[in-house]
Amino acid sequence: MTAETPKNKTGKVLLTALAGAGVGALAGVLLYSEKGLARRRKFRNLRVDHRLHLRGDWDQLKGKLQHAYTQLTDDDLAYVEGKGHELVGRLQAKLGKRKRQIVKLLNAL
Secondary structure: OOOOOHHHHHHHHHHHHHHHHHHHHHHHHHOHHHHHHHHHHHHHHHHHHHHHHOOOHHHHHHHHHHOOOOOOOOOOOOOOOHHHHHHHHHHHHHHOOOOHHHHHHHHHH
């Protein structure tokens, strides 16, 4: 075994610190770039679609919503099977609530 000189130890510490900073910078660029933000938004939207579980007759549910929120029109509440994200988006814009709140509201009906 050979003893390391203080100069070699300092070099290794400096190299390790620079490598860590480089990895951190790369992670920051990947996570917070425009593509990364768009990717996370897309994932969140997909997750909302999967959690939307409408049970029962949509006309009855629509009537309950219109009774609770009188500003909603038939066009706002148009629902097409498999296009729940569009309904959630319209309700979000009209009611000024977050997507999670809208999904929770719809699932509770």
